[in-house]
Amino acid sequence: MAVPRLLRAAAPRLYSTVVAPAPARQPRDVDDRLITEPLGHPDFFNVQELFSLKDLFDARVHLGHKKGCRHRFMEPYIFGCRLGQDIIDLDQTMQHLQLALNFTAHIAYRKGIILFVSRNRQFGHLVESTAQECGEYAHTRYWQGGLLTNANVQFGPGVRLPDLLIFLSSLNNVFEPHVAIRDAAKMNIPTVGVVDTNCNPCLITYPIPGNDDSPTAVELYCKLFKMTIIRAKDKRKQKEVFYDLQSKAEGA
Amino acid sequence: MAGNRMQKIGSVFTRTRNLLRIGVVPKPLWFDVYAAFPPLREPVYRSPRPRYGKVKDVVPPVFYPEDEVRARFYRAYGSGPRSFDLSQSNFKSTCQRFVEKFNELKKEGKIEEDRLFEETGKALLAQGIILQRRGTEKVAQPDHQDTQTRDPVLRMRLQTVLEEMQEKKQDQFIQLPAVRMSNCFGPG
Numbered sequence: 001m002a003v004p005r006l007l008r009a010a011a012p013r014l015y016s017t018v019v020a021p022a023p024a025r026q027p028r029d030v031d032d033r034l035i036t037e038p039l040g041h042p043d044f045f046n047v048q049e050l051f052s053l054k055d056l057f058d059a060r061v062h063l064g065h066k067k068g069c070r071h072r073f074m075e076p077y078i079f080g081c082r083l084g085q086d087i088i089d090l091d092q093t094m095q096h097l098q099l100a101l102n103f104t105a106h107i108a109y110r111k112g113i114i115l116f117v118s119r120n121r122q123f124g125h126l127v128e129s130t131a132q133e134c135g136e137y138a139h140t141r142y143w144q145g146g147l148l149t150n151a152n153v154q155f156g157p158g159v160r161l162p163d164l165l166i167f168l169s170s171l172n173n174v175f176e177p178h179v180a181i182r183d184a185a186k187m188n189i190p191t192v193g194v195v196d197t198n199c200n201p202c203l204i205t206y207p208i209p210g211n212d213d214s215p216t217a218v219e220l221y222c223k224l225f226k227m228t229i230i231r232a233k234d235k236r237k238q239k240e241v242f243y244d245l246q247s248k249a250e251g252a
Numbered sequence: 253m254a255g256n257r258m259q260k261i262g263s264v265f266t267r268t269r270n271l272l273r274i275g276v277v278p279k280p281l282w283f284d285v286y287a288a289f290p291p292l293r294e295p296v297y298r299s300p301r302p303r304y305g306k307v308k309d310v311v312p313p314v315f316y317p318e319d320e321v322r323a324r325f326y327r328a329y330g331s332g333p334r335s336f337d338l339s340q341s342n343f344k345s346t347c348q349r350f351v352e353k354f355n356e357l358k359k360e361g362k363i364e365e366d367r368l369f370e371e372t373g374k375a376l377l378a379q380g381i382i383l384q385r386r387g388t389e390k391v392a393q394p395d396h397q398d399t400q401t402r403d404p405v406l407r408m409r410l411q412t413v414l415e416e417m418q419e420k421k422q423d424q425f426i427q428l429p430a431v432r433m434s435n436c437f438g439p440g
Contacts, residue, residue, distance in 0.1 A: 207291075
C-alpha cells in the first residue's frame with residue numbers, strides 16, 4: 001500500500017522528468033488582443049517588401065545541382081534543366097519564402113525561441129553571427145543524438161525547447177538529411193528550411209526551394225531572416241507600449 | 253507531459269491538434285499561426301522510394317530558339333575571344349553579341365539564310381571583334397605562330413635548358429671515349 005505510493009513519489013527524481021510548472025496565466029483582454037491581432041492581416045509584418053524576384057536571381061538562388069543529384073520530391077519545385085543543371089522555379093520560391101518569413105515573424109512576435117541550424121562549414125560563422133544579431137540561437141556544430149528528443153536528461157529537467165528551427169542547409173556533411181529535421185518532427189516543432197535540388201522537403205513544415213551552396217544566396221537568406229526577426233520583435237515592443245498606454249488611458 | 257513522436261504519421265499540425273483535442277498538451281506557440289497561415293503543402297512524411305522500370309524525366313529541358321545560333325557559333329569559332337565576366341549581371345559575351353547581330357540581320361531579311369552566318373561574322377569583324385575559326389586545316393599554323401609570339405621568355409628558358417643538356421651529353425662523350433670507341437669498333 002505504502003510502497004507503491006513511495007515509489008511513485010520517488011519516480012520523478014529518478015528519471016528527471018519533472019514537469020515544469022505552468023506559467024501563471026493572467027487572462028487579460030489586452031494580452032489576447034496583442035497576440036491575436038497580427039493573425040487577422042495577411043502580411044502584418046510586410047515581409048513581401050524585403051525581397052524581389054530580381055534579388056533572388058542576382059543572388060543565384062535559382063541554381064540547383066546537376067540532373068543526377070536531383071531528389072525525386074524536389075521535381076515540382078524545379079523549373080527546368082539547362083544542359084544538365086537544374087533551375088529552381090523562382091515564382092514558387094517567392095511564394096514559399098513569403099510564407100516562411102511570415103511564419104518566422106509571427107513566432108518572433110510571440111516571443112518564441114528560434115534555432116538556426118546549418119551543418120555547412122562554409123557558412124557556420126555567418127549563421128552564428130546572424131543568430132547573435134537577432135538575439136536568437138544557432139547550432140552549427142555536430143548534432144548530438146538526444147538534443148531535442150532527450151533534452152530533459154541532457155540539459156536538466158524543465159528545459160524549454162525551441163519553438164521554430166530554421167535550416168540554412170538541410171543536409172549534413174555526408175549529404176544525408178540533417179537529424180534535426182526528423183527530431184523536430186518528432187517533438188512537434190515546426191521547421192523552416194532552405195531545400196536545394198538534392199534535399200528531401202517532406203518533413204520540413206515551410207520549405208524554401210533554393211540554392212544553399214552559393215555564398216550570395218546564403219547571405220541573402222541570413223539577411224532576410226535577421227530583418228524579419230528584428231522587425232517582428234520591434235513590432236511587439238511597439239504594440240506592448242501602445243496597449244499599455246491605451247489601457248492606462250482607459251483606466252484613468 | 254504527453255507527446256506524439258510518430259513523425260511518419262500525419263503532419264506536426266495534425267498530431268498537435270489531436271493532442272489538444274484530448275487535452276493532454278498545452279497549446280503551443282505556433283499552433284494558431286500555422287492554422288492562420290498554413291503551408292502550400294502539408295508536411296507529411298513520404299518514403300523516398302526509387303522509381304522502378306522505365307524512368308520518365310518529368311523535368312523539361314530548357315532551350316531557347318537562339319540556342320541553334322549559339323551551337324553553330326561554338327562549333328565554328330570555339331569559345332569566343334573574350335572570357336565571360338560573370339560578376340556583372342548585364343554582361344554581354346561575344347556569343348551573345350553574335351546572336352543579337354544574327355537576329356538583327358535575319359529580321360532585316362536582305363541576306364539569304366545560308367549566307368547569314370558568314371555575314372554576321374563579317375559584321376562583327378567590322379565592329380572590331382576578331383573571330384578565329386576553329387577549322388582543322390588552320391589549327392597547325394595559328395598554333396605555331398601563337399607559340400612563337402606567346403612566351404618568348406619561356407622559349408628562351410627552354411633553349412638554355414636544351415643547350416645545357418647538349419653540353420652535358422658532349423661532356424659525357426669526352427669523359428668516356430674508351431667506351432664509345434670500343435662500341436664503334438665492336439661489330440667491326
